[in-house]
Amino acid sequence: MAELQQLRVQEAVDSMVKSLERENIRKMQGLMFRCSAACCEESQASMQQVHQCIERCHAPLAQAQALVTSELEKFQDRLARCTMYCNDKAKDSIDAGSKELHVKRQLETCVTKCVDDHMNLIPTMTRKMKESLSSIGK
Known part of the structure; x- marks a missing residue:
């Protein structure tokens, strides 16, 4: 992909991810840490119970991160x-005998349209x- 086009997409995706992190993920992280801290305050709980409690606290954040990763991969x-x-x-155009400059322009136009x-x-x-x-964790 042309470098300029790649940069355009990268900047847009980075901006989206930063927005998601700032507006959604960060709040979930705060909840997870506060929840986990509360688990540790349970003096009567066994080590296993505390561990399970912490895992439950972490589940919504893990689900959120998996969702974002999956959408970005798609x-x-x-x-x-x-x-x-x-x-x-x-490649088909080159094989059909088209001039390289014409094919290059065609490729750039096509990639730009994709982007x-x-x-x-x-x-x-x-x-x-x-x-x-x-809706996660509610």
Whole structure:
């Protein structure tokens, strides 16, 4: 993928992840730590009970992190498939005898369209993840 296009996507995804972390994940981390601390305050609990309590406290955060990771992987996979299609198209054009400069432009146009299309998916993906994160642990 052209470096500029890759940078555009990376910056948009980084911004989304920072927003999710700031607005959702961080609150969940605070809850998890406070919950875990409360588990440790139970003087009558056995070591195993405290450990299980802490694991229960950590579960929503782990679920949230898994959700974000999964969504980002799906996004990356979709973008990769799109750019692979562009590469295949370019290879087919070269094989058909098209000029290299023409194929290069065609490839750049195709990759730019992939990036544009996927950039347009980010707001919806963000909203969907925020909704899912809000429902975790409730």
